Amino acid sequence: MINKLSVLALALFCATVVMATTGLAQPFALPALPYANDALEPYMDKLTVDIHHGLHHQGYVNNLNAQVKTFPKLEGMTLEAIMAKVSTFNAAVRGNGGGHYNHDFFWKSMAPAGKGGEPSAELISAINYAFGSLGELKKQFNQAGLTRLGSGWAWLIVTPEKKLAITATANQDNPLMDIAEVKGTPILVVDVWEHAYYLSYQNRRASFLNQWWPLVNWNEVNSRFAKALR
Secondary structure (H helix, E strand, C coil): CHHHHHHHHHHHHHHHHHHHHCCCCCCCCCCCCCCCCCCCCCCCCHHHHHHHHHHHHHHHHHHHHHHHHCCHHHHHCCHHHHHHCHHHCCHHHHHHHHHHHHHHHHHHCECCCCCCCCCCHHHHHHHHHHHCCHHHHHHHHHHHHHCCCCCEEEEEEECCCCCEEEEEEECCCCCCCCCCCCCCEEEEEEECCHHHCHHHHCCCHHHHHHHHHHHECHHHHHHHHHHHCC
16 A cells, blocks of 8 residues: 555655656656665665655755756755855755755665675774764764654764764754754765654664665765765
């Protein structure tokens, strides 16, 4: 029943998107997943990935493209540049630009279990300095996600002082935004909107966060960390 409903919802959504965006510039596109849509099982099920990527993420892309008519300069901007000046745009750009950036970052933060590598020696050293141990990082990161009231994200960032820190943002905000309470360069994120986990975990956000760690793409996190230190 869920499969049939999701297919119907996808068809209706796509039809709405076509009608809403015909004739508008389309500078932003939904990137393909960096793995098969069932590759994150059993920790994240295929149907959740299909709905999350094909409906939710695609929706943010479509809605951001629709804002190009209001803000033509968006067409020549990267997502990072938009985040840095998001206060100069309207709420639709903030929500949908953030939604596009955050989701793309989230998909790339994961890899099939056993394929994501391990934290580099440099990253482990920074983790130990900031948190005491990798286990303590996971504990504090999970707590940030668990206590994020409503919908949002938990982030591991490199601060302007080149130190690691954990923060959480509401809705589709992120630490790159000029309006962020805690600013920094993201290197890892988890989505704690209910659509990220509800089909498998229902309201058990803590279970989702605990089960999520085998999916972390440490190879990507290592690369992001090294780049953030430059």
